[in-house]
Amino acid sequence: MDAVSIALRILGRLLFYRPLIAVLLMLVYLVTALLLATIEPDKRGIIIGIMGGFQAGGLAALLTERIRRFSFTAGQLGLPDHARIMRLAQAWFLVLLMMSPAIVATLLGMQPLRAVAILGMATAAGIVLATYGGWWLILVPLIGRSMPLSDWLALPAVQAVAVAASAWVIWRWFRLPRSAERTGGISPSLLADAAHERASLSEDPAGLLSAAAQSGQTPNSSAAAPRLQINLETGRSLPSVLALGFGYSVAIAWRAVLYGIGVAALVLLAWHASHGRRPEALGYIIVTAACCLALVGRMQGVLQRLTRTSMEQSLLRLSPQWPEARQIKQAIVQTTFLVQRGSIAVWAVTSIFAALLGWMDKRYLIAGGVAVAGTSFAFSGALFAVLARRRIREWHLSTIAEVILVSAGALAVVFVGSLPNLHALYGVVLMVVPPALALCWYAMAPLRLPLDVDPRAVQPFER
């Protein structure tokens, strides 16, 4: 197999390392198809450009993070030819996910420079987001204060500058594999019991410690001192006990909640200041979407920890005080609700804030609530469906169907009409029934701990 084909395969592996990404991408395509079917033909190019931009930006952010991590490890291992293959994978990304949508958008009537500008900017934004974080997004509403963003983007000079800036970011991006490999190659392994290494590192001016920390090589030191009162008798603290044993947290991170509320309020304020009373809905939609993503992240985090701590689960299962299967299941169900509290609190406080100030009409508040509830139901249901199955994998057809059905239900409630409407009622049923079925399935199935157990053989012995 030649290097170009290898690079294409590697790109696939880098991007779709978790089925969730394919599911989200399918949702983007579904929404695009719905929009294309309902919109006037002359606007189809713009839709392709915008949706292609979402896709390119999101995947560019993912790819950047993955390239940095893989190249860092490749540098540590001294893998030959790794940087070149990574650069070829990056080139494939640009061809398939940036240039192809731009060409399709142009064929459907969008101006070529505009199409390239949108796709290039989205890709560059994804790269910058993964490299420097999202603090600069606050600039977007401020820039939009003097003139709407769409008007800014319509100016040829702005398009030219945007294309040039995006090209510069993308050009710099191609240097990432080599620089991450170099950092990995000279980064020492940091062991707590290797005092001599630490002494030499403290004198090292090259900042290798921070480079290693940025690449995820050092653990979170905040996990070092858990202060949990373990009380196995009452069972009330069982979700927290399981969380400590499996390496996640069910406590509300108040600092993160306050930070989230602050950022969300800032986004709404900036949007309100730049657009006046009506169009701040877009700011609210961004805040709601961010809360939904945070919900998904927390639940996926729990699932990942459950699937990656089989050894710890084995050790705990062998202990005499390990609770009964029923208690463990209850604790895991409680966990799915507990981990969502922070994100829901951010959304709720922001919504109340916007509603009290009269910035938001009822329609948007209901839509936001439906989106948050739909996300919560869909991903809780998906988690239960995964844990109920005989063979534990992160995603199955049933979990994908769960997410798609609940999403369809939420879309029906939001777009079709208010509750007396029969279609909206169908939407509510679609939102609620699949997660409820998944919960029943989980309750009835034998407990799978450790999660790599095939329970068919265990089932006859379970009491």
Added chain:
Amino acid sequence: MTDDPIITARGLRKTFGRRPALDQLDLTIERGAAVGLLGANGAGKTTLLKSLLGLIPVDAGRCTIVGEPSPMLSRSARSRLSYVPQSPGQFPWLTGQAMLRYVSAFYPTFDWTYARDLAARWKLALRSVIGTLSPGQQQRLSIVRALSTRPEVLILDEPIASLDPATRIAVIDELLRERSRRVITIVFSSHLIGDLERLCSKFAILADGRIAVMDDVPWFRQLARVNLDGDENILEHLAIPSATLIRKNGNGRRVVVLGRAGIEHLSAAIPPQVRAVVDEPDIETITSEWMQ
């Protein structure tokens, strides 16, 4: 040691896909024995140990530990067991101290005095996050965790591979000390036969999914090896009643493992056309004959 079996396995079978890891395996371990489990890489040692503990289901057969079926161990049975897995870094997000505190909540018998003493003697960095410790420190910590629950049955899956010689000796010494103080049954999987020889009363060699041979360590020490060379037809039909193992090696010769007492009768068993070279290798070389 008593004759009371504390671990039994009968007709154990476990396949991964089409590949059988365990195939009609039988095993009996008496209370108070220290058994060294040997086998080539991928022979199924970890699978066997996990099956004995009920951590993985088997396709067929039955195993019991401390008198109870492995998949349905009661609380009292679990309080008598401890396990040191092969991968050392368990609970890598906790400090050593926090991990011991956490595990002790699940064991009413957890001996904190012993845990602190052992950690001090083995110079463990209990205040460091486990994930940042070297594999050797992680493994020492795992052994401290397992021993501090004061088990009656201790199952160790290659626990000393990542330890330096001094710590390996210290671990074996500690296990010997425990054996001298109380009745403890140890199943110790390792490739380091020298260490096992110091600790164990018996060796069990796992090959082709079964226990190929299991006997006292002195019995393995008295084994000799004979290389037979000659016509293939004669070698093919050669019968040596006293042989423990007859193996055909790569160049068509036969390798025979038998007790030293059996060598005296060997000349009567083999025809004059067959050339025999007797060898008295060390215990590591002898046991490796079953793993080839």
